[in-house]
Amino acid sequence: MTFVIAEPCIGVKDKSCVEVCPVNCIYEGEDMYYIHPDECIDCQACEAACPVQAIFPDNGVPEKWQSFIEKNRKFFENK
Numbered sequence: 001m002t003f004v005i006a007e008p009c010i011g012v013k014d015k016s017c018v019e020v021c022p023v024n025c026i027y028e029g030e031d032m033y034y035i036h037p038d039e040c041i042d043c044q045a046c047e048a049a050c051p052v053q054a055i056f057p058d059n060g061v062p063e064k065w066q067s068f069i070e071k072n073r074k075f076f077e078n079k
Contacts, residue, residue, distance in 0.1 A: 002040040003047060004072050005033050006065035008054035017046035017055060027075070034075045 005017075009032040017033060018026045025039035026046060035046065035055070047055040056062070061069055 002037060002042045002058060003035045003044075003055055004058050004061050004069050005035060005050075006054050006056060006061060006068040008052040009033055009050075012052050012054075014051050016049040016051055020045040020049045029075055034072050036076055037072070038076075 005026075011031065013028065013031075013033060015033075018024075018028075022043060022045065023039055023041050025036040025041075027034050027036060032054075037058075047057075056065075058069060
């Protein structure tokens with residue numbers, strides 16, 4: 001997994017990250033967006049575009065939002 005979207009995205013879903021992603025690896029979920037770990041090319045465009053600073057490298061997710069790493073993984077399970 002390269003990047004993870006965390007709690008600040010919930011309820012906001014601004015789409016700025018989706019618009020700048022060159023490989024279309026960001027998918028809309030019910031309450032937030034998710035970055036596909038196998039499709040992401042680690043370009044960092046989404047991280048810079050996020051107006052609520054919800055996108056983090058998987059090894060840089062703040063401790064209070066660590067559960068979003070697993071939430072992202074589960075979103076793409078069986079897809």
